[in-house]
Amino acid sequence: MATPLTAPTTDPGCRVLGLRERKKQRTRDALVDAAHRLFLTQGYGRTTVDEIAASVDVSQRTFFRYFANKEEVALAVMSDAEDYFIDCLRRRPADENPLQAMRAAITEAWLELGQDDQSGPAGVTAALELFELLETTPTLLAAHLRRTTEQEGVVAGVLAEREGLDAAVDLRPRLLAAVFGAVVRLSHLSWTSDTAAHAAGPDGMIALIERHFDQLGPALAGSWR
Known part of the structure; x- marks a missing residue:
């Protein structure tokens, strides 16, 4: 079952994948799918790498070609x-100004991924369910927050490039990226x-994101009384 997060025959840069790359992508997708099914049905702590690999009929060695550990496969989607x-x-x-661009991009991403949503564990709905798993699994939550911090740096870099700024000097890109990450979380x-x-x-997630962004301006600059 192919994950909806990237098209099965292209990479995020829209490059057409060759036969070998498609096979590797299918194996990766299958491992993610199996891991999520096991995590959601029996819990993260009770699931082993061996179980995930066995569910896809591959070796543990093959698993480690794609993921460094169980934590990484859990956060893959x-x-x-x-x-x-x-x-x-x-x-x-x-x-578009930076905030407009980020709002449009997050909505576009959810809409695009939602169009390919599946009932299986690799679908967007299951990804949303994993947010609940994150909040109750300290090791996963810590790893997710670390990656979120890293992503804020990437977002800040994209914003700085769009606006012709030096992110090391101008605080606005990093500040806005951090606020954006907080709104999404x-x-x-x-x-x-x-x-x-x-x-x-x-669709419910998109509505919530839009609602939170609508309150961002009043929360930061408006009177609360």
Whole structure:
């Protein structure tokens, strides 16, 4: 089952993959799919690398060709989604201001990934369910937050390049990237407790993200009274 986070015959840069690359992509997707199914049904702590590999009928050695550890395969769907968002952000029109570009990119990413959503563990809906797993698994949460910090640096670099700024001197790109990351994480947390948004799946997440961004300006500059 192919993950929806990248097309099965192209990479994020839209390069057509060869036969060998497609085979490797299918193996990676199958490992991610099996890992998520096991994590969601029996828990992260109870799942072993051997079980994940056996579910795909490959060796442990093959598993480690694709992932450094169990933690990395658990975060693969969200990591791929974050990378896809970065790709969308780089393609946004130059006349959009930084916040407009990021809002449009995150919505575009969720819509594109949601179009290919599946009922299986590699789908976007299952990725949303993994947010709940993250919040109850300290090792995964710590790893996710580390990657989020790294992604903020990448986003800041993209914003600085778009605006012709030096991110090492101008604080705005890094500050806006950090605020953006906080808004998205709050949206994820809200999704886990919002029954209506939860039931709506990816569309519910997009609505929550838009709602949180609508409140960003008033929260930062408006009167709260």
